[in-house]
Amino acid sequence: xxAAVYRGPHNIKVEQxxxxxxxxxxxxxxxxAGSICxxxxxxxxxxxxxxxKGRILGHDAWGTRDDTGERVVMVPIVNxxxxxxxxxxxxxxxxxxxxxxxxxxxxxxxxxxxLPRSLIxxxxxxxxxxAAVVEPVALALRVLDFMKPNLGDWLTIIGxxxxxxxxxxxxxxxxCRVIAVDLxxxxxxxxxxxxxxxxxxxxxxxxxxxxxxxxxIGSDLVIEAAGTKGTVEQTPFLVKxxxxxxxxGESKGYLxxxxxxxALFFTIYISPVEYPSAVELIARKLVDVKGLIxxxxxxxxxxxxxxxxxxxxxKPLKVIITE
Ligand SMILES: [Zn+2]
Ligand SMILES: [Zn+2]
Numbered sequence: 001x002x003a004a005v006y007r008g009p010h011n012i013k014v015e016q017x018x019x020x021x022x023x024x025x026x027x028x029x030x031x032x033a034g035s036i037c038x039x040x041x042x043x044x045x046x047x048x049x050x051x052x053k054g055r056i057l058g059h060d061a062w063g064t065r066d067d068t069g070e071r072v073v074m075v076p077i078v079n080x081x082x083x084x085x086x087x088x089x090x091x092x093x094x095x096x097x098x099x100x101x102x103x104x105x106x107x108x109x110x111x112x113x114x115l116p117r118s119l120i121x122x123x124x125x126x127x128x129x130x131a132a133v134v135e136p137v138a139l140a141l142r143v144l145d146f147m148k149p150n151l152g153d154w155l156t157i158i159g160x161x162x163x164x165x166x167x168x169x170x171x172x173x174x175x176c177r178v179i180a181v182d183l184x185x186x187x188x189x190x191x192x193x194x195x196x197x198x199x200x201x202x203x204x205x206x207x208x209x210x211x212x213x214x215x216x217i218g219s220d221l222v223i224e225a226a227g228t229k230g231t232v233e234q235t236p237f238l239v240k241x242x243x244x245x246x247x248x249g250e251s252k253g254y255l256x257x258x259x260x261x262x263a264l265f266f267t268i269y270i271s272p273v274e275y276p277s278a279v280e281l282i283a284r285k286l287v288d289v290k291g292l293i294x295x296x297x298x299x300x301x302x303x304x305x306x307x308x309x310x311x312x313x314x315k316p317l318k319v320i321i322t323e
Pocket of ligand 1: 039
């Protein structure tokens, strides 16, 4: 059967791999669709080189159960249930955790043996394409839950790629006033469509000055979702004293906290916990993932999909992979 295999930066190939062994209570899931994530792009570009060569990529996908035929979303983290973090309800940081698509073979493969507890049924009113974009919704939920915004809080979101745009959407549900920041007007138009109260094109405007002008004392909350050192370093100048900053895209950078007294900074990249709520949010049409899908490719054309996702003139947001 076919799989998208990591051989190194700019070297990800569709190869033949052995069929999975279905041991114990595992069930076979047949891949139907998934999406390429920023993490996959970091690996593709060679920003991160710790990935084992020969590893199958993919951590945001769904398929059909071989035993029941049911459509199910596959959760990419399997936790042990009894380590320090698991006992504290933090499976993301399980000391024995397995992360499909990173530390274990991922989902961009024709079929995969999965534990039933890692499978979330997809409601009938969620389309095949929508079900391919669950991970960033779960992350947006986690970040906003963590920030606990008050109604009317200013939230500045740097970066309006797929993740940033989902943060913008979830922030509306939480009653925030969103200031969306990006370098591309086509993305900021989507931010407006999704309800952002203000948009800033960082190529044309001074982000810190504009945010200060809008919020008077600084943004109550800030999310860094652009994934650059420069934008990480900007966050202390955007947040108000005692505010909160989530670093979602990148965590490296020098934080000058001179004017960010009592502000809280935290990083967060993935959350398996919010998957059921994320699927429910999509089903209830409270978030729109469909509008973020810009390109579609077959698993056979995985390399072309990565190239497209890496070409800014293609204006990629979410690139979908189908069987
Ligand atoms: Zn991801
Ligand atoms: Zn554990």
